[in-house]
Amino acid sequence: MAILEASNMVVDIPGRAAGQPFTARILPGQRWGVLGPNGAGKSTLLHTLAGLRPPRSGQVLLDGECLTQLRRRQLAQKLAVVFQERQDSFPATVQETVLIGRHPFLSPWQRESGSDLRLANQAMDALSLRLLSDRLVSTLSGGERQRVAIATALTQQPAIWLADEPTNHLDLHHQVAVMELLHRQAEQGAAVFMCLHDLNLAARWCDHLLLLYPDGELCFGPADTMLVPEALERLYDQKLSVGQINGAPVFVPG
Amino acid sequence: MLAALGALALLVAVTVGSVSMSLTELWMAVAGRGDPLFGELVFSLRLPRAMAAFATGGLLALAGALMQVLLRNPLADPYVLGISGGAAVGALASMLLGLGTAMVSGSAFAGALLSTLLVFGLAQGRGSWTPTRLLLTGVVIAAGWGAVITFMLSLSPADRLPGMLYWLMGDLSYARSPWLAWLVLIPVLIVTLPLGRSLNVLARGPLQAAALGVAVKPLAWLVYGLASLLTAVAVTTAGSVGFVGLIVPHMLRLVLGNDQRIILPASVMAGGALLTIADTLARTLMAPEQLPVGVITALLGVPTFLFLLYRSR
Numbered sequence: 001m002a003i004l005e006a007s008n009m010v011v012d013i014p015g016r017a018a019g020q021p022f023t024a025r026i027l028p029g030q031r032w033g034v035l036g037p038n039g040a041g042k043s044t045l046l047h048t049l050a051g052l053r054p055p056r057s058g059q060v061l062l063d064g065e066c067l068t069q070l071r072r073r074q075l076a077q078k079l080a081v082v083f084q085e086r087q088d089s090f091p092a093t094v095q096e097t098v099l100i101g102r103h104p105f106l107s108p109w110q111r112e113s114g115s116d117l118r119l120a121n122q123a124m125d126a127l128s129l130r131l132l133s134d135r136l137v138s139t140l141s142g143g144e145r146q147r148v149a150i151a152t153a154l155t156q157q158p159a160i161w162l163a164d165e166p167t168n169h170l171d172l173h174h175q176v177a178v179m180e181l182l183h184r185q186a187e188q189g190a191a192v193f194m195c196l197h198d199l200n201l202a203a204r205w206c207d208h209l210l211l212l213y214p215d216g217e218l219c220f221g222p223a224d225t226m227l228v229p230e231a232l233e234r235l236y237d238q239k240l241s242v243g244q245i246n247g248a249p250v251f252v253p254g
Numbered sequence: 255m256l257a258a259l260g261a262l263a264l265l266v267a268v269t270v271g272s273v274s275m276s277l278t279e280l281w282m283a284v285a286g287r288g289d290p291l292f293g294e295l296v297f298s299l300r301l302p303r304a305m306a307a308f309a310t311g312g313l314l315a316l317a318g319a320l321m322q323v324l325l326r327n328p329l330a331d332p333y334v335l336g337i338s339g340g341a342a343v344g345a346l347a348s349m350l351l352g353l354g355t356a357m358v359s360g361s362a363f364a365g366a367l368l369s370t371l372l373v374f375g376l377a378q379g380r381g382s383w384t385p386t387r388l389l390l391t392g393v394v395i396a397a398g399w400g401a402v403i404t405f406m407l408s409l410s411p412a413d414r415l416p417g418m419l420y421w422l423m424g425d426l427s428y429a430r431s432p433w434l435a436w437l438v439l440i441p442v443l444i445v446t447l448p449l450g451r452s453l454n455v456l457a458r459g460p461l462q463a464a465a466l467g468v469a470v471k472p473l474a475w476l477v478y479g480l481a482s483l484l485t486a487v488a489v490t491t492a493g494s495v496g497f498v499g500l501i502v503p504h505m506l507r508l509v510l511g512n513d514q515r516i517i518l519p520a521s522v523m524a525g526g527a528l529l530t531i532a533d534t535l536a537r538t539l540m541a542p543e544q545l546p547v548g549v550i551t552a553l554l555g556v557p558t559f560l561f562l563l564y565r566s567r
Contacts, residue, residue, distance in 0.1 A: 052464055076467030087459035089326040090512045103455050104467035108448035156466070 019216020315525025340369025
């Protein structure tokens with residue numbers, strides 16, 4: 001268990017006037033969703049929370065310690081990032097790729113042990129990748145690569161998940177499978193913070209929402225208080241119709 | 255297996271030459287008995303040269319393997335990045351001035367380091383360097399050095415030209431002291447071995463590597479510094495031998511996969527063996543004429559590489 005905390009953090013987006021400072025604690029068991037139009041800075045916010053880029057002001061704390069004070073290795077033992085973009089310049093198999101999630105836990109001379117391999121296999125099972133385990137990642141489809149990336153993060157056994165569009169490229173079945181997986185992670189005490197494009201996935205699977213406007217303004221709170229059609233229409237600059245299916249709100253454009 | 259191949263290459267290099275000897279004669283010479291001519295031949299001529307060839311090949315292949323991972327680009331190698339061009343300009347300048355062998359080596363080393371700083375400094379620009387930018391800067395600077403080399407060749411008196419051309423194509427006939435090369439090769443290999451898994455992660459991009467706990471900046475600087483040092487020493491020992499740094503790591507990746515913990519030591523062995531065999535061929539094929547070893551590495555390396563590439567998935 002670990003707590004990620006943003007304290008007066010302003011994300012540094014070049015060419016944009018200082019946005020509104022963000023102060024919040026992401027607690028174990030919570031599932032945060034970040035919503036916003038293209039270019040609002042969702043990925044930059046996520047990278048800043050992961051300590052991959054410095055905030056313009058304020059700070060990010062992990063269990064009360066500023067990220068800049070921590071070694072990357074210590075950070076990686078608690079926090080995993082699923083990126084939207086990936087580079088596979090050199091050929092590697094699915095299993096090799098999933099296994100690098102153990103990197104933060106191994107010393108330089110240590111090789112992956114049987115238990116590391118077991119964790120990688122469990123992660124591949126969880127994302128139904130077992131049959132692809134010896135395939136080269138470069139030969140997979142976009143959705144399969146997305147599942148490989150999530151399996152790699154799962155192998156890292158993080159207390160905090162920062163996921164950038166984890167359902168990108170996924171078919172409907174795997175979208176639900178990944179959301180259920182992240183839900184289970186949260187139930188077991190992990191904190192999940194993800195950027196999402198799909199309003200309905202966010203409404204269905206997140207308990208906290210953060211709305212990020214293109215001018216840097218933001219507001220956040222429990223999901224049911226944030227799913228106000230007027231606020232969402234202003235967010236996306238798009239008329240929305242709201243329906244109810246099985247007691248949950250469903251948003252469609254129009 | 256690669257280690258055995260390396261040892262075999264060294265053995266062949268020591269026994270074959272204008273005066274061939276059998277294994278028994280070699281053993282007698284090593285033991286200090288038998289014909290003193292053989293002892294002299296082995297210890298002051300063939301062994302130092304074979305050792306120099308092996309170390310140079312190892313240095314170049316390791317430098318190439320490191321740079322390919324660092325730049326995440328299969329085209330990266332010390333020659334493409336302009337490091338050897340700088341070394342060549344340094345060496346040719348001192349040959350043109352008629353300076354001695356020691357000065358030639360010294361200025362080759364200085365040229366390599368200058369070129370390294372130039373490429374990395376300029377690629378840094380005002381922001382941080384990206385692999386593409388570094389590679390482009392290197393290619394352009396290499397082209398610039400190429401022009402300077404042609405200019406110097408056209409200026410030089412006819413009697414110095416053959417020496418200069420041999421140096422440019424890589425030549426081990428003046429490599430009498432392999433020790434510097436070995437003194438650099440072995441410690442650098444020992445330093446890079448524990449970095450293998452971090453380099454595997456770095457090959458997946460700096461952000462992903464950082465998210466998996468790799469301190470990217472220090473690692474990148476260390477790798478670039480080491481690769482430059484390796485190249486500078488290799489060029490100082492044997493002139494600019496092409497293709498080894500580019501081809502050897504790739505051949506191994508096609509055969510062994512892409513785990514740097516295996517590729518790095520394997521590159522040293524295979525690069526060393528390749529250059530030792532190439533040098534043995536260079537001095538025996540048209541004996542008593544000696545060919546520049548760079549010609550042989552290219553002639554051996556290009557078809558092998560193309561075959562492996564064609565056959566791979």
